[in-house]
Amino acid sequence: MSATDASPAAELAALIGGVPGVARLYPAAGLVGRVTGAVAAAVGGAPADDIAVAPDRIAIRIGVGTERPAAAVCRDVYTAARAWSAVAGIPDAVIEVTAASIETVDTDLPALPQPGRR
Numbered sequence: 001m002s003a004t005d006a007s008p009a010a011e012l013a014a015l016i017g018g019v020p021g022v023a024r025l026y027p028a029a030g031l032v033g034r035v036t037g038a039v040a041a042a043v044g045g046a047p048a049d050d051i052a053v054a055p056d057r058i059a060i061r062i063g064v065g066t067e068r069p070a071a072a073v074c075r076d077v078y079t080a081a082r083a084w085s086a087v088a089g090i091p092d093a094v095i096e097v098t099a100a101s102i103e104t105v106d107t108d109l110p111a112l113p114q115p116g117r118r
Contacts, residue, residue, distance in 0.1 A: 009053045012060075012084050016051065019080055021064050021073035023103040025050035028059035028096075057094045058085060063101040070099045 013025055028051050052059040058081055064073045074097045081095045 008088055009051045012053060012058070012081065012088075013051050015080055015084055016060060016062070016077055019073065019076050021068035021070075022062050022077065023065045024063040024101075026061040026063065026100045028052040028061045028098075053090075055090055055093070057096070058090075059096045059098075061098045061100040063103045064099050065103050070102060074099055 016022060017025060050061075060077060060081060062073070062077060064070045077097045078095055081097070085091055085093045085095065
């Protein structure tokens with residue numbers, strides 16, 4: 001990766017965003033990391049990374065759609081992150097994938113049963 005390329009986390013975020021079933025990325029850092037990232041973004045103008053990439057750990061939090069099972073989407077995200085980490089030179093990183101939400105629209109949900117109605 002050259003100096004003009006995106007950050008490693010941004011590059012991985014673009015890859016993960018293309019996995020079928022991924023509806024959104026959520027910030028992977030804890031509360032302190034999110035606050036620190038937001039302050040750094042406000043001061044430096046650079047957006048905070050949605051994926052936490054460290055030499056020994058990659059943390060990814062996603063929202064999944066309803067078109068595929070969440071477990072299958074998480075496995076595909078893990079597979080993509082594992083392949084990326086090998087190319088990025090961190091093949092032994094622990095990879096954490098969390099489905100933080102399931103994104104739905106009203107048409108995805110069956111009508112709720114009404115008491116006294118069939």
